[in-house]
Amino acid sequence: MSEELLARLSALEAENANLRASQVQPNATSICRVAIKLPPFWPDRANVWFAQAEAQFLLAGITTDETKYSHILSKIDHQIAGEIEDIVANPPAQDKYKNLKNTLVKRFSSSEEQRLRKLLSEEELGDRKPSQFLRHLKSLAGPTFTDDNILRQLWLRRLPQHVQGILAAQADLGLERIADIAD
Incomplete structure (x- = not known):
């Protein structure tokens, strides 16, 4: 029985060696289709959408300009395509x-003026948790708006009155901690 197993093992090793020899050499040029899953383009959050797309490209090993261009173009609907027809x-x-x-x-992308206008007057809490609303306001504020005290006041004013009263006593805590309490 052991001789039979040894013979079978030897045959499998020979078959494996033949398969390896017939495969494409590592230096040879080959084309492989790579599937990536991109969501439809988000015109209101283009930077975030591109960050996701580039993560997909990285995971799939896509480095060529033409392939990236084609993948992105395939996710653009007809209205967006009309805006970038040139x-x-x-x-x-x-x-x-x-x-x-x-x-x-x-x-x-919204201009800084449009984002600040939304930040200062248009945005409401809605059905978001206070911490989600704070993150949204920070997103609208962007990197140029760095005064946490003003952001704190804008955020607090838009919370329900009873929540504002509770949080007013927490002035010494950081904004993120107050948002956790508000939740």
Whole structure:
């Protein structure tokens, strides 16, 4: 019985060696299809959407400009495509992806003035938790708005009166901690 097993093992090793020899060599050029899953483009959060897309590219090992450009273009609906028709109809010879990304971000991101207007007057708590609302306000404020005291006041004013009363006594705590209490 052991001779039979040894013979079978030897045959399997020979078959395995043949398979390895017939495979594509590591230095040889090959084309593999890589599937990635991108959500539809988010015009109101283009930077966040591109961060997700680039994470997908990294995971899939996609590095070529043309492939990135094609994946992004495939997720653009007809209305968005109409807004960037100049880029779609006549893409640059080089840096297609970078050009497409910059154009989409520039054309669809809110201006700083629009974000600040929403921050100062338009945004309401709605059905969000207070900590979610605070993160949203911080997102609207962007990196240029660094005064936590003003943000704290804007946030507190939009919370229900009974919550404002409770949080008023917590002035010495940080904003994130107060948001946790508010939740």
